[in-house]
Amino acid sequence: xxxxxxxxxxxxxxxxxxxxxxxxxxxxxxxxxxxxxxxxxxxxxxxxxxxxxxxxxxxxxxxxxxxxxxxxxxxxxxxxxxxxxxxxxxxxxxxxxxxxxxxxxxxxxxxxxxxxxxxxxxxxxxxxxxxxxxxxxxxxxxxxxxxxxxxxxxxxxxxxxxxxxxxxxxxxxxxxxxxxxxxxxxxxxxxxxxxxxxxxxxxxxxxxxxxxxxxxxxxxxxxxxxxxxxxxxxxxxxxxxxxxxxxxxxxxxxxxxxxxxxxxxxxxxxxxxxxxxxxxxxxxxxxxxxxxxxxxxxxxxxxxxxxxxxxxxxxxxxxxxxxxxxxxxxxxxxxxxxxxxxxxxxxxxxxxxxxxxxxxxxxxxxxxxxxxxxxxxxxxxxxxxxxxxxxxxxxxxxxxxxxxxxxxxxxxxxxxx
Ligand SMILES: *[C@@H]1O[C@H](CO)[C@@H](O)[C@H](O)[C@H]1NC(C)=O
Numbered sequence: 001x002x003x004x005x006x007x008x009x010x011x012x013x014x015x016x017x018x019x020x021x022x023x024x025x026x027x028x029x030x031x032x033x034x035x036x037x038x039x040x041x042x043x044x045x046x047x048x049x050x051x052x053x054x055x056x057x058x059x060x061x062x063x064x065x066x067x068x069x070x071x072x073x074x075x076x077x078x079x080x081x082x083x084x085x086x087x088x089x090x091x092x093x094x095x096x097x098x099x100x101x102x103x104x105x106x107x108x109x110x111x112x113x114x115x116x117x118x119x120x121x122x123x124x125x126x127x128x129x130x131x132x133x134x135x136x137x138x139x140x141x142x143x144x145x146x147x148x149x150x151x152x153x154x155x156x157x158x159x160x161x162x163x164x165x166x167x168x169x170x171x172x173x174x175x176x177x178x179x180x181x182x183x184x185x186x187x188x189x190x191x192x193x194x195x196x197x198x199x200x201x202x203x204x205x206x207x208x209x210x211x212x213x214x215x216x217x218x219x220x221x222x223x224x225x226x227x228x229x230x231x232x233x234x235x236x237x238x239x240x241x242x243x244x245x246x247x248x249x250x251x252x253x254x255x256x257x258x259x260x261x262x263x264x265x266x267x268x269x270x271x272x273x274x275x276x277x278x279x280x281x282x283x284x285x286x287x288x289x290x291x292x293x294x295x296x297x298x299x300x301x302x303x304x305x306x307x308x309x310x311x312x313x314x315x316x317x318x319x320x321x322x323x324x325x326x327x328x329x330x331x332x333x334x335x336x337x338x339x340x341x342x343x344x345x346x347x348x349x350x351x352x353x354x355x356x357x358x359x360x361x362x363x364x365x366x367x368x369x370x371x372x373x374x375x376x377x378x379x380x381x382x383x384x385x386x387x388x389x390x391x392x393x394x395x396x397x398x399x400x401x402x403x404x405x406x407x408x409x410x411x412x413x414x415x416x417x
Contacts, residue, residue: 006128014297030386031212031266031393033060034408037081040400043060045308046331047398054092060182061399062099062141063087066131072114072123075131081095088136092176097182100135101119102128103143105152106317111144112156115168124168129177139182141214142169148193154318162192162200165343166399169209186214186268186395189251191258204259213260214395217248218270221372223303227295228276231372232269233357234381243295247357248385266392268381271401273333273373275326277302280365283350292352292363296370304369306396307332309401328371329401338362343376343406353377376410 034053041049046238049395053061063084066075077084091098103111114124128140145151147161158164172178185206190199193205206213213219221229230245236247244250248267256262276298285291303326305312310332311325333339339362345351350363362369374382386394394411401410 015184029392030415030417031060031395032058032412033062033099033214033266033279033393033395034058034399035062035064035395035397036087036399037064037346038077038087040309040398041083046329046335046400050083050090050130053090053399054405054408055090055096057405057412058096058399060097060139060395061087061091062101062139062395064101064214064398065068065104065107065143066102068103068110070110072110072120073127075127082285083307084135091138092136093154097138097180098136099139099141099184100131100137101141101143101186102122103145105145105375108143108145108151109155110305111142111147112158112161112167115154115161115164116158118167121164121171123362125172125178128172129175132177134180137181139184139211142183142185144185146188146193147365148195148197149188152316153320159195159197162194162203165192166209167259167400169206174355178183182211183209183267184212184214184215185210187255188216189220189246190254191260199254200258202259203255208265210264212253212264212392214266214268215248215255216268216271216397217246217249217251218268219274219395220246222274223276223323224302228278228361228372229295230354230357230359231272231274231376232374232382233252234378234385235356248382252389253392262390263392267382267386267394269379269394269396269407270374271398272327272329273371273394275304275306275369275371276330277304277368278363278370279368283363283365283368283370290350292350292361292370293350294354298370302368304367307336328373329403330373330375330407331401331403333371333373334403335341337397338364338371339375339403341404345402358382374407379407379410380414382417383411386411388413 088098195201218232220228234245235249237245278298285293305324307325307328313324316322340346340378352361360376
């Protein structure tokens with residue numbers, strides 16, 4: 001390290017200590033990460049405060065979310081600043097890198113305008129760097145959903161988003177704070193859209209500014225899909241052509257083909273599943289009352305509510321009325337009677353493990369609710385894939401969704417941590 005770098009590190013450490021902690025990586029430098037959602041920390045059933053995080057099993061935890069605002073000089077925590085200080089202190093005490101996710105599904109509205117012009121990019125670099133110093137962060141995770149692709153419905157959006165994002169990140173890397181931060185992005189299964197609205201063929205310049213990207217391999221199928229399908233498919237190249245909606249395997253193929261090395265790709269994995277209302281005549285293979293059928297149709301008008309954290313519906317961040325989200329955390333499947341406390345199907349629950357997507361389904365014929373989710377077996381398959389493929393590790397959405405660390409322990413062991 002040069003004297004200048006050492007000097008600025010010392011100064012910044014004194015200011016609040018940006019990135020002065022080495023992030024404790026896995027045996028081959030892999031990331032063991034999860035998102036921590038401040039809105040589930042208190043005031044909800046099964047509240048998950050940061051004291052409940054199994055810190056010793058992670059080397060990175062991402063506080064979610066800081067959100068973009070119409071003012072390029074401001075990132076908003078919507079009043080949760082105090083808990084972010086506590087979170088960072090807790091992470092440091094456990095030698096875990098504290099990152100903050102900026103954006104998210106409901107918080108990406110102003111990324112496009114914040115990076116749209118040279119003036120705005122320069123201002124946004126300062127905003128992000130000051131934010132990192134203020135809270136003593138080790139990293140920033142850009143959770144822009146999505147450059148030049150509408151996410152929630154009312155995001156600012158521009159043809160040049162991906163190019164502008166790159167210019168912004170390059171400038172952030174030239175900033176003395178930005179140079180030291182771990183910079184990452186949560187990304188969809190396809191590379192950032194180019195100016196024509198198609199996945200970019202070459203995003204290799206992003207590999208020079210990001211430490212790694214996290215491919216969000218979840219919400220691939222859900223209540224918006226034509227049939228029931230896997231929330232988080234490991235593979236889909238083995239599926240019927242009509243059912244190839246994306247997967248970890250196809251996403252890694254797409255991102256590496258576009259120039260991101262495998263060892264800069266972290267697999268984003270879910271601790272929750274999606275529910276569907278399925279009649280018994282559709283749920284079971286014809287003539288059976290126990291064997292679940294693949295990809296049954298469902299009744300979208302009877303969307304199950306999900307568990308106690310399931311979004312009940314209402315106005316979203318754009319002010320549009322939405323129905324229930326219908327998600328079940330792993331603990332919610334135990335609470336809801338789908339799974340026993342060991343994570344295996346409860347009595348009276350039908351179970352199917354799909355060998356292509358490597359994901360499980362449970363079905364309660366009484367309530368007619370089917371859930372596509374992840375369990376110890378599917379997380380073991382994902383962990384093995386991470387190790388075999390040489391990915392950079394895993395990041396779980398979200399830390400508080402697990403039950404007795406069933407998922408976390410499984411993926412860590414399988415990935416060789
Ligand atoms: C630059 O940022 C300001 C807000 O700080 C915003 O009003 C303006 O629209 C942005 N410029 C562009 C071209 O989006």
